[in-house]
Amino acid sequence: MGLFDKLKQALFKTGSILPGSKPQESNAPVQIEEKIIINEEFFDDLFEKLIKADVGLELSEKIVEELKSSAKEKEISNTEIKNKIKDAIKKIIGPYDYKTINTNELEIFLIVGVNGSGKTTSIGKLANRFKQEGKKVLIAAGDTFRAAAGEQLDIWSKRAGAEIYAPEDIKKPDAVVFGSIEKAKKEGFDILLIDTAGRLQSQTNLMDELKKIDNVVNKNTDGLLIEKLIVLDATIGQNAISQAEIFSKVVGLTGIILSKLDGSAKGGVVLNIMHKLSLPVKIIGTGEKLDDIVDFNLDDYLEGLLS
Numbered sequence: 364m365g366l367f368d369k370l371k372q373a374l375f376k377t378g379s380i381l382p383g384s385k386p387q388e389s390n391a392p393v394q395i396e397e398k399i400i401i402n403e404e405f406f407d408d409l410f411e412k413l414i415k416a417d418v419g420l421e422l423s424e425k426i427v428e429e430l431k432s433s434a435k436e437k438e439i440s441n442t443e444i445k446n447k448i449k450d451a452i453k454k455i456i457g458p459y460d461y462k463t464i465n466t467n468e469l470e471i472f473l474i475v476g477v478n479g480s481g482k483t484t485s486i487g488k489l490a491n492r493f494k495q496e497g498k499k500v501l502i503a504a505g506d507t508f509r510a511a512a513g514e515q516l517d518i519w520s521k522r523a524g525a526e527i528y529a530p531e532d533i534k535k536p537d538a539v540v541f542g543s544i545e546k547a548k549k550e551g552f553d554i555l556l557i558d559t560a561g562r563l564q565s566q567t568n569l570m571d572e573l574k575k576i577d578n579v580v581n582k583n584t585d586g587l588l589i590e591k592l593i594v595l596d597a598t599i600g601q602n603a604i605s606q607a608e609i610f611s612k613v614v615g616l617t618g619i620i621l622s623k624l625d626g627s628a629k630g631g632v633v634l635n636i637m638h639k640l641s642l643p644v645k646i647i648g649t650g651e652k653l654d655d656i657v658d659f660n661l662d663d664y665l666e667g668l669l670s
């Protein structure tokens with residue numbers, strides 16, 4: 364299955380969000396595209412479906428309003444209306460940088476987020492992907508708080524075939540991070556993935572600890588590529604936005620990994636995140652397995668959302 368199909372399958376198990384669209388039958392004769400009637404009912408229907416897809420009230424209203432001003436036709440083909448909806452969404456979101464992660468020299472990924480969002484799992488998946496690309500990958504066990512964290516990371520690193528840096532005698536996460544950066548530089552690693560403990564934005568001591576980790580990263584990575592990614596659980600809806608805002612104040616995030624966009628999660632939260640934050644969604648987690656990960660691409664995403 365191609366990446367696009369996989370993304371579509373993961374995001375839109377619930378089916379099309381486009382009112383009036385029908386699934387195509389594989390052996391159906393070529394026929395003239397059915398026209399869709401554009402009236403209040405159409406817009407109401409679209410609004411309801413956007414809400415159901417987790418796009419959020421405010422943004423769904425904006426999309427429908429924008430579409431009302433651009434779709435004046437009484438009747439329109441499915442393809443045409445789909446393009447108009449896409450254009451309306453893109454206009455509201457504004458210019459969006461959805462470049463995928465690019466790795467040509469040592470690149471460091473600092474992975475942060477609240478408890479259980481999917482940090483360690485995402486690190487395992489990323490490690491696997493980079494290994495498949497032939498990269499030399501080191502994982503730093505920066506979660507020294509939770510007893511089982513090191514073990515869990517060890518399992519993932521073995522699955523991915525990546526090396527792990529988890530010195531038993533170092534208990535402070537910033538010291539682990541420092542050691543891992545030194546090792547990655549000295550031993551010519553291409554990728555360093557830094558796991559961190561889950562923390563709530565209200566836990567001041569843990570947020571201070573994260574600030575220390577961030578300082579170590581900033582001080583020791585001159586000239587290197589750094590991605591500071593927050594892992595957001597797609598199933599938590601609007602909370603994702605406030606989490607990203609607060610963590611961004613502490614570590615200056617460069618992007619988002621949106622996990623758990625499989626199961627019952629609807630992809631609309633992606634649009635709201637792009638609308639509210641000037642942070643790109645870079646990676647999407649689509650399951651619990653090693654290869655359940657895809658790069659985010661806005662055009663593919665909208666195509667999937669509206670098909």
Ligand SMILES: Nc1nc2c(ncn2[C@@H]2O[C@H](COP(=O)(O)OP(=O)(O)OP(=O)(O)O)[C@@H](O)[C@H]2O)c(=O)[nH]1
Pocket residue numbers: 476477478479480481482483484485506509512559560561562594622623624625626647648649650651655
């Ligand atoms: N369905 C699904 N489950 C996921 C995904 N990513 C992570 N999970 C699950 O979410 C749970 C938490 O994942 P972890 O990777 O341990 O989360 P974490 O952020 O490292 O958690 P802490 O270290 O405790 O803060 C696990 O049961 C994972 O299997 C995903 O993309 N889809």
Ligand SMILES: [Mg+2]
Pocket residue numbers: 482483484506512558559560561
């Ligand atoms: Mg973890």
